Amino acid sequence: MKLAIISGTTLPGGGPRHIYSLLESIDRKKWDIIVCTHKDGSYWNKLVALGITPYDLVLRRLSFFTFLELFKILIKEKPDLIHTHGKGPGVYGRLIGWILRIPVVHTFHGFQYKLLPFLNKLFYLIVENILTLLTQHHIFVSDGEKRKAKILKFLNDSNSSVINNGIDLEFFENLASAEDAFAEQGLRSSEEIKVFGTLSRVSPEKGITTLLEGFSEAKKVAPHIRLIIVGDCPNEHQEYLKTARQYIYKNGLDEVVKILGSRPDALGFLKCIDFYVSPSKSEGLPYNIIEALAVGIPVVATDIPGNNDIIRKSVEGLLIPVNSARSLAHGLLSLLEMGEEECQAMVQNGKVRIRNQFSLNQMLEKTFSLYQKVLEGSD
CATH class of the missing domain: 3.40.50.2000 (Glycogen Phosphorylase B;)
Structure with a gap:
């Protein structure tokens, strides 16, 4: 055949x-x-x-x-x-x-x-x-x-x-960390630093500029947070990438936000960050959330089809309204303030859900x- x-x-x-x-x-x-x-x-x-x-x-x-x-x-x-x-x-x-x-x-x-x-x-x-x-x-x-x-x-x-x-569950159980590449970014200068991350194409439907705005708001309350974005930018969205970088520069976020582009070791960064964030405006069924849950990272994501097919609200992660910088800021801060027991319960729920359905x-x-x-x- x-x-x-x-x-x-x-x-x-x-x-x-x-x-x-x-x-x-x-x-x-x-x-x-x-x-x-x-x-x-x-x-x-x-x-x-x-x-x-x-x-x-x-x-x-x-x-x-x-x-x-x-x-x-x-x-x-x-x-x-x-x-x-x-x-x-x-x-x-x-x-x-x-x-x-x-x-x-x-x-x-x-x-x-x-x-x-x-x-x-x-x-x-x-x-x-x-x-x-x-x-x-x-x-x-x-x-x-x-x-x-x-x-x-x-x-x-x-x-x-x-x-x-x-996804291949065994692969993610044995996923190698990109520790050295992550350290080169200079984001974790002390133990109190908490790093949010996303593996995402830089394009309008992925909500990257909304994420930057929400992160900027959250940082006013929690100055010890950092953000790393790993993913390519299609040629047709280079202006969007330029807008994102300009926002970072104008708001003095150069030292705390990194946009790395596409990398062969992108998945390894999941082993280095503390929290995963998905600010997308539309999705099919995002691999990045499935992967983050499989690795065992607490997740905050927009409440849209695709994301909410994987995450049930406050069970496997936090869901927030789409296209809202204020809601994103609240979601980031909610993860930071979450107790260890509640956080670990979400992580375990996420691993079970991925194993059973994805x-x-x-x-x-x-x-x-x-x-x-x-x-x-x-x-």
């Missing part, structure tokens, strides 16, 4: 991470793999290391020439199943799958239409409703995302499933079973 994976990017993020986890574990004796994606990030070389040579296509922008190029590739490769990921790849792959009579599974890594301008939102929903009719099965990475997608008229429980993102094995088993079901239904 041959599987075609169609994705928009190889930059670090939830979608590429999800795809890599699938392909790293899939039975290569049973499945031949082709990947169509863009050579714009570190996951490209990771795919090559798996013995996969991807086709380099810019699929996040709609183009008739890109459509033709992908069409020719799929005619040549003759896959038995197409699995698309994200908006642009989903448009191309589902249309071509319908034309070539190839069954298609589509994964939404976040059904994020509410932040779009009105006309863009209307166009997106019309197109997505049409594409729903051309898709054999839809995967949502969280229950919250599936609830948002109920606006799609032709989506139902028979043609859609929730398969949570999952393991890599569960994600793989459900996805590969779905592939088989879709293929059997297309016979």
Whole structure:
């Protein structure tokens, strides 16, 4: 059997991470793999290391020439199943799958239409409703995302499933610390210093500027706190990164806030920080919160679909209103003031929840079973 994976990017993020986890574990004796994606990030070389040579296509922008190029590739490769990921790849792959009579599974890594301008939102929903009719099965990475997608008229429980993102629990139990790299940042100058951290792409939907504003407010009350942000910034959001850095400079936070960019040892920083914070405005099902809970770090996160599919309020972590610097400041201070017993209870609850609902094995088993079901239904 041959599987075609169609994705928009190889930059670090939830979608590429999800795809890599699938392909790293899939039975290569049973499945031949082709990947169509863009050579714009570190996951490209990771795919090559798996013995996969991807086709380099810019699929996040709609183009008739890109459509033709992908069409020719799929005619040549003759896959038995197409699995698309994200908006642009989903448009191309589902249309071509319908034309070539190839069954298609589509994964939404976040059904994020509410932040779009009105006309863009209307166009997106019309197109997505049409594409729903051309898709054999839809995967949502969280229950919250599936609830948002109920606006799609032709989506139902028979043609859609929730398969949570999952992580390798053993890997995180034995995760190596990035202690030396962390020490180089000079944030923990004394034992009383408490460091908040986030592993996040620097872009508007991740709420980084709101985090900076909230942190600045919290620091007025708790001057011993620090903040570290580890993650890349896409080219289209360089102005946003510039705005964030300007805020840090203008508010005299240069010595207490560090934006490090993308790093190969990013996960190791989870072993160095005291608290994890997620200020996102929208998410699918964020790996970073799953990872923080697996490592055993107290978490404060915005109360949005995706985040609140992982964290139950005051059970595995703290949930705060979205897009509010004041609420973020309150959340940071609440973690600082929390008693040791309550804090440890949340940490233990988090580890149990990740083990029970967000393991890599569960994600793989459900996805590969779905592939088989879709293929059997297309016979």
